[in-house]
Structure formats: C-alpha cells, structure tokens
Amino acid sequence: MERESVMRKRKxxxxxxxxxxxxxxxxxxFIRKVENWEHGIICFFKDVVEKIAESTGAEKxxxxKGVYGANPFYRMEYRGCPIVFFFPLMGASVSAAFLELAIGLGGRKFIACGSSGVLDRSIPRGGFVVPSAAVRDEGTSYHYREPSREIDVNKKAIKAITTVFESHHESYRTGKVWTTDGLFRETASRIALRKKEGCLAVExxxxxxxxxAQFRR
Known part of the structure; x- marks a missing residue:
C-alpha cells in the first residue's frame, strides 16, 4: 500500500x-478499460479525426461528455494493429486530462500531432518540428513531475518519428519547443528569451x- 506523502508548503x-x-x-x-489495444494517436485537428473516423468506419x-459537448475516442485497425485516436481540445490542462482518459481506457504508447507557432523563421509554414524537449512555461506538468526548466522527449520516440519522415523523404527540424498557457501573453521579450534557449516553436x-506520460509510465 502506498504511503501517503506529506505536503510541505513552499513560497x-x-x-x-x-x-x-x-x-x-x-x-x-468512471471508465472501464477496453481490451486489445495499446497504441494511441492524440490529434489536435478535429476535422482530421472526424474524416478518418468516417473513412475507416472506426468504432467509438x-x-x-462535458460542458464543451461530446468528444469521442475512436478505434480503428492499421496493418493489423488496433489504434485509438481522439481530439484532445486545446491547452495543457484539458489535453492532459484526455490523455489520462486514454490511459485509463488501456493505452500505453502515444504519439501527438498538432500545430505550433514557429520562433525560427527558416521553418516554412506547414513544416515539421519534432520536439526533443519542452520548456515548462505552463502549469499542468508541475502536477506530474518535480519542478525543472525543461522536460525531455524519449530518444527512442524521436528516432522512430524521424525515421518515418526520412523514409518518406520529408524534411523536418528537431529541437526544443516552448509550452505556454498564455496564448495572448507571448511578449517580445519572452519570445527573445525562448529563442535564446534554443526553442524552435511555441505551443x-x-x-x-x-x-x-512519464508519470504514468
């Protein structure tokens, strides 16, 4: 039985x-585990999720069901592998909650695909950025990991993703990204600082x- 931790007040x-x-x-x-799957796709493009669900006849x-309406989790098969995919809305807190739900449903391995704002103007519109680490300028991650400036991406995951891009002759950039809660507080000085830290994009x-993912591993 896990021993209850004692919280210490900090500044x-x-x-x-x-x-x-x-x-x-x-x-x-409040949810039951669904058997026979472990791979999941977190897709931040709702129209893509709906299109794939319709074209593949994916199972819901x-x-x-929340105040924002109903949001489904779908399961399809790709090359014999069951894959669950879903739209996690937007923002750190709610997307983390949807990942928790997906883990509760039985998922163990996930990949996320979304959009970002580039900080490096050499990256073209629609270009691919593969994060190697994220600067933790939001709040949710601090409920899952001890405080730190950055959080790293698993190197095996990076290799798997970049190998696919290379096999399809797609160009990409790998580097840090800046995760923020302040959509309308991306100030010039803060952007300059993040660029100095080596961040390629903000999301x-x-x-x-x-x-x-690291907490539930």
Missing part, C-alpha cells in the same frame, strides 16, 4: 509537487503530455 504553490500515484479522482473511477469506444500542450 509558490506550483512548486509543491506531490509524487503520490493515487489521487482523489482517477480516470479508472468511449465518449467524454500549448507538449510539456504537459510528456509529464503525464
């Missing part, structure tokens, strides 16, 4: 990391998704 609440694996609310409290295995979910 800033965001630094009060609790490593306890058990929370009052868990995805497993779960539907989350709103990577650090949180990485933290959830």
């Amino acid at each position: 800033y609440p965001i630094l009060e990391f609790d490593p306890s694996k058990k929370a009052i609310i868990e995805a497993s409290n 295995i779960y539907e989350d 709103m979910e990577a650090a949180a998704l990485l933290a959830v």
Whole structure:
C-alpha cells in the first residue's frame, strides 16, 4: 500500500509537487478499460479525426461528455494493429486530462500531432518540428513531475518519428519547443528569451503530455 506523502508548503504553490500515484479522482473511477489495444494517436485537428473516423468506419469506444459537448475516442485497425485516436481540445490542462482518459481506457504508447507557432523563421509554414524537449512555461506538468526548466522527449520516440519522415523523404527540424498557457501573453521579450534557449516553436500542450506520460509510465 502506498504511503501517503506529506505536503510541505513552499513560497509558490506550483512548486509543491506531490509524487503520490493515487489521487482523489482517477480516470479508472468512471471508465472501464477496453481490451486489445495499446497504441494511441492524440490529434489536435478535429476535422482530421472526424474524416478518418468516417473513412475507416472506426468504432467509438468511449465518449467524454462535458460542458464543451461530446468528444469521442475512436478505434480503428492499421496493418493489423488496433489504434485509438481522439481530439484532445486545446491547452495543457484539458489535453492532459484526455490523455489520462486514454490511459485509463488501456493505452500505453502515444504519439501527438498538432500545430505550433514557429520562433525560427527558416521553418516554412506547414513544416515539421519534432520536439526533443519542452520548456515548462505552463502549469499542468508541475502536477506530474518535480519542478525543472525543461522536460525531455524519449530518444527512442524521436528516432522512430524521424525515421518515418526520412523514409518518406520529408524534411523536418528537431529541437526544443516552448509550452505556454498564455496564448495572448507571448511578449517580445519572452519570445527573445525562448529563442535564446534554443526553442524552435511555441505551443500549448507538449510539456504537459510528456509529464503525464512519464508519470504514468
């Protein structure tokens, strides 16, 4: 039985990391595990999710119903491999919650595909950026990992993704990204600092998704 951790008050609440694996609310409290799948796609393009679901006749295995409406999780088969895919809305907190639901449904290996704003103007519109790490300028990741400036991406995952791009002769860039909660607070000075740190792009979910995945590993 896990021993309950004792929280120590710090100057800033965001630094009060609790490593306890058990929370009052868990995805497993209200959803059932779906057998025979482990691979998932987190797709931030709702129209793509809907198009693939329709064209493949994907099975709806779960539907989350919140104040934002119904949001389904679909399962299809690709080359004999069951894959679950879903649209996680936008932002660190809610996308992390949807990843938690997907893990509760039985997922173990995930890849995320979304959009970002480039900080390096040499990256063309529609170009591919493969994150190697994310600067944690949001709040959600601090509930899953002890405080740090950055969170790294698994090197095997990076290799798997870049190998696919290369096999299709697609160009890409690999480097840090900046995860922020402040969509309308990307100031000139903050952007300059992130560029100095080596960030190629700014987005709103990577650090949180990485933290959830590493915590639930």
